[in-house]
Amino acid sequence: MVTEHKLLMGPPLLKAEEYDFKGLQKALKLRPEGIIDEIKKSGLKGRGGAGFPTGVKWELALAETGEKKYIICNADEGEPGTFKDRYLLEERPLKVLEGILIAARAIGANEGFIYIRGEYTEPIKIFKKTIEEAEKQGVLGDNIFGSDFNFKLTLVRGGGAYVCGDETSLINSIEGKRGISRIKPPYPIQAGLFDRPTVVNNVESLAAAAEIINQGADYYTGLGTKNSRGTKLICLSGDIEKPGVYEVEFGSTTLRDILYELGGGPLKDDSFKFIIPGGLSTAALTIEELDCQYSYEGIEAAGSSLGSGAIIAIGQKHQLLEILQRVGRFYMDETCGTCFPCREGNRHIDYIFKKHHNGKFYQEDVDILADIGKAISGAARCGLGQTSLSLARSLFYKFPEELIIGGGQR
Numbered sequence: 001m002v003t004e005h006k007l008l009m010g011p012p013l014l015k016a017e018e019y020d021f022k023g024l025q026k027a028l029k030l031r032p033e034g035i036i037d038e039i040k041k042s043g044l045k046g047r048g049g050a051g052f053p054t055g056v057k058w059e060l061a062l063a064e065t066g067e068k069k070y071i072i073c074n075a076d077e078g079e080p081g082t083f084k085d086r087y088l089l090e091e092r093p094l095k096v097l098e099g100i101l102i103a104a105r106a107i108g109a110n111e112g113f114i115y116i117r118g119e120y121t122e123p124i125k126i127f128k129k130t131i132e133e134a135e136k137q138g139v140l141g142d143n144i145f146g147s148d149f150n151f152k153l154t155l156v157r158g159g160g161a162y163v164c165g166d167e168t169s170l171i172n173s174i175e176g177k178r179g180i181s182r183i184k185p186p187y188p189i190q191a192g193l194f195d196r197p198t199v200v201n202n203v204e205s206l207a208a209a210a211e212i213i214n215q216g217a218d219y220y221t222g223l224g225t226k227n228s229r230g231t232k233l234i235c236l237s238g239d240i241e242k243p244g245v246y247e248v249e250f251g252s253t254t255l256r257d258i259l260y261e262l263g264g265g266p267l268k269d270d271s272f273k274f275i276i277p278g279g280l281s282t283a284a285l286t287i288e289e290l291d292c293q294y295s296y297e298g299i300e301a302a303g304s305s306l307g308s309g310a311i312i313a314i315g316q317k318h319q320l321l322e323i324l325q326r327v328g329r330f331y332m333d334e335t336c337g338t339c340f341p342c343r344e345g346n347r348h349i350d351y352i353f354k355k356h357h358n359g360k361f362y363q364e365d366v367d368i369l370a371d372i373g374k375a376i377s378g379a380a381r382c383g384l385g386q387t388s389l390s391l392a393r394s395l396f397y398k399f400p401e402e403l404i405i406g407g408g409q410r
């Protein structure tokens with residue numbers, strides 16, 4: 001039985017004059033180290049996809065010297081199937097703003113940016129108003145809540161490419177450069193925006209951080225499992241009865257219950273063929289694999305990853321070939337082209353997917369795909385290249401009878 005949790009979701013939080021900013025007020029009474037201790041104790045992992053511990057990131061940024069540091073809220077949300085950040089930006093922007101301010105206070109930043117996906121016209125409008133109202137209320141600006149903390153927040157409209165969600169591409173984009181990934185190191189924490197120490201955090205991570213400071217790390221660690229603390233916003237989409245954003249406590253349920261109970265199961269006269277559990281860059285899970293616990297470790301044990309929380313259900317009416325071709329086209333279009341194997345490799349993958357034989361492929365093609373995948377991920381500067389073949393690879397592995405003719409003759 002799945003129960004929805006209400007930690008990040010809830011009634012709209014849109015009017016600055018009606019919101020108490022309790023988490024921020026608490027944070028302003030703590031030293032930066034105190035805020036960071038609380039976030040570290042909570043076990044919060046970044047919700048942008050990579051799952052890096054938020055408290056550790058803030059601690060490393062605080063340790064950096066230099067007069068100027070930046071905090072950036074990553075609201076690019078370009079991962080297909082992901083729309084949870086949109087919910088937070090539209091319905092609870094003050095919680096996101098509070099998280100940005102707490103992070104800034106913790107790392108010693110007086111300036112920050114929120115980078116919102118270019119197509120998100122409504123969230124951009126809402127967040128612009130949130131900033132204006134917060135400035136009027138004195139929640140942004142100088143001496144916030146009578147403290148010595150000053151903070152300026154600027155909204156930047158995203159450049160319209162998937163790769164701009166990658167933190168270093170995003171930093172380039174804010175600087176007015178082309179949105180392509182940077183070579184790391186240096187990491188943004190060392191030399192990010194305008195070469196200054198910069199923390200980039202996802203919208204949901206920041207909203208969760210605000211709630212952790214507000215309710216205390218002990219409350220948060222009481223939710224979830226040892227490796228997956230707290231709750232997660234999930235986005236259900238695809239061939240499912242009740243698509244939408246839901247919040248679940250980690251470890252409290254299985255992927256199957258999420259799909260059948262929260263999501264209402266497959267569409268009428270259809271059944272699920274497979275599930276993509278964490279966005280387009282994660283491996284597919286078959287219907288037999290859905291009894292895994294919904295947690296970082298549970299999905300990993302099943303052979304995939306939780307990614308950004310985008311659960312896409314694919315019904316029987318779809319041909320595997322159609323899915324492969326769409327995914328191949330997506331990565332070919334979205335590679336930024338900086339790393340040669342990613343640019344040419346994704347083009348070649350798209351070519352192979354188009355060159356099928358009645359929806360099937362020779363084993364030789366599958367072997368070539370595997371070689372290309374190795375070359376791309378070995379040379380990739382960013383996660384796009386490292387994962388562009390994850391879904392396709394899992395489909396060949398899990399549905400060989402549907403996709404592979406066998407033999408080597410072409």
Ligand SMILES: Cc1cc2nc3c(=O)[nH]c(=O)nc-3n(C[C@H](O)[C@H](O)[C@H](O)COP(=O)(O)O)c2cc1C
Binds near residue numbers: 052077
């Ligand atoms: C191609 C690509 C796209 C990404 N898109 C997003 C995105 O839309 N939103 C996001 O928060 N992180 C995205 N990321 C991850 C960010 O680089 C970064 O890890 C994240 O914003 C850090 O925040 P967190 O620690 O709070 O998760 C993307 C990464 C890659 C490689």
Ligand code: SF4
Binds near residue numbers: 379
């Ligand atoms: S891996 Fe691909 S998307 Fe990432 S920087 Fe290299 S070329 Fe660009």
